[in-house]
Amino acid sequence: MLNTRYRKRLKNFLAGAVVVCSPLLSHGHAAELPLTGELYRYITVDQSLPNVLRAFGSNLGFSVQVSSAVTGQVRGRLPEMSQRQFLDFLTRTYGLVWYYDGFVLHVESARESQSKVFRLGNLSPFRLEQSLRDLNIYDARFSIKSSPGSDLTYVSGPKRYVELVGDAIQSLGSSNSAGVGIINGSGGGNSERSASGVEIIYGTR
Numbered sequence: 001m002l003n004t005r006y007r008k009r010l011k012n013f014l015a016g017a018v019v020v021c022s023p024l025l026s027h028g029h030a031a032e033l034p035l036t037g038e039l040y041r042y043i044t045v046d047q048s049l050p051n052v053l054r055a056f057g058s059n060l061g062f063s064v065q066v067s068s069a070v071t072g073q074v075r076g077r078l079p080e081m082s083q084r085q086f087l088d089f090l091t092r093t094y095g096l097v098w099y100y101d102g103f104v105l106h107v108e109s110a111r112e113s114q115s116k117v118f119r120l121g122n123l124s125p126f127r128l129e130q131s132l133r134d135l136n137i138y139d140a141r142f143s144i145k146s147s148p149g150s151d152l153t154y155v156s157g158p159k160r161y162v163e164l165v166g167d168a169i170q171s172l173g174s175s176n177s178a179g180v181g182i183i184n185g186s187g188g189g190n191s192e193r194s195a196s197g198v199e200i201i202y203g204t205r
Contacts, residue, residue, distance in 0.1 A: 031100055031101060031102030031136040031137075032100075032136075033062075033084075033087075033100040033105060034060065034061065034062060035060070035082075035083040035084045035087070036082070036083055037082050037083075037084075038082065038083060039080050039081065039082060040056075040059075040060075040081060040082060040083040040085075040086045041080060042055070042056070042059075042078055042086065043077060043078075044074050044075075044076075044077075044078065045075070045076070046073060046074075046075050047073065047074050048071075048072070048073060048074070049070060049071065049072040049073065049074055049090070049094055050066040050070055050071075052074045052090070053066050053070070053090065053107055054066060056086065056087065057105055060083060062100075062104070062105060063103065063104045063105065064104070064105045064107060065104050065105070065106050065107070066107050066108075067106075067107065067108035067109060067112060069108060069109040069111065069112055070094070070096060070107060070108060070109055072094050074090075095109060095110045095111070096108065096109060096110060097109075097110045097112075097113055097157075097158050098158065099139060099142075099157065099158040099160050099161045101137075101160055101164060102136060106158060106159070106160040108158055108159060112158075112159060113156060113157060113158060113159075114156065114157070114158070114159050114162045115154065115155070115156035115162075116154075116155050116156075116162055116166065117152055117153070117154050117155075118152070118153045118154075118155060118165075118166065118169050119151055119152055120151045120152070120153055120169065120173070121151055121173055122151075123151075123169065123172050123173055125146035125153055127172070128144075128153065128168070128169065128172065129144065131168055131172060132144075132165065132168055135168065137161075137164045137165065137168060139157065139161060141157070142155075142156060142157030142158070142161055143155065143156045143157065144165070153169075
């Protein structure tokens with residue numbers, strides 16, 4: 001459990017945070033999930049939700065990784081929908097969240113979404129977002145917020161998305177000795193360092 005000092009620090013940071021977004025960076029986006037507007041006809045009588053999702057990817061030619069927390073049964077005939085509408089329908093109906101990293105469609109329960117606060121050091125929020133867009137990691141559906149006058153950036157979204165943003169921050173930081181860090185509260189509010197030397201102060205897993 002976070003101590004009072006770290007709770008206050010995070011509260012003050014989030015209160016002043018703004019979404020990191022610049023019109024100069026509008027050219028970039030997340031890797032595009034290969035879906036079309038064509039109808040996706042899928043007939044199921046009684047099938048597990050994970051199997052329906054895996055069959056969806058298999059039928060359309062991409063891999064799907066489904067979290068073990070995703071459960072439920074899909075019963076009855078589904079209405080005719082486009083490929084994207086089919087995925088969105090399952091997402092809304094079963095409380096899911098997904099992220100496509102360019103190779104695999106990651107699907108998890110919305111309850112598994114993560115949030116982390118990263119210390120950027122000398123790495124600017126502008127350069128971070130530009131790099132995320134250039135690498136097709138950035139996804140406007142999920143939050144990346146930065147507080148003016150602070151080197152902290154708040155990231156939330158599916159596990160894979162938060163992991164990739166964290167990897168980018170570590171790589172960019174190590175390339176310019178920026179002193180980046182991940183703020184993580186799993187240690188009761190105490191700072192710790194990973195094997196790579198990245199400071200960990202607060203976050204959720």
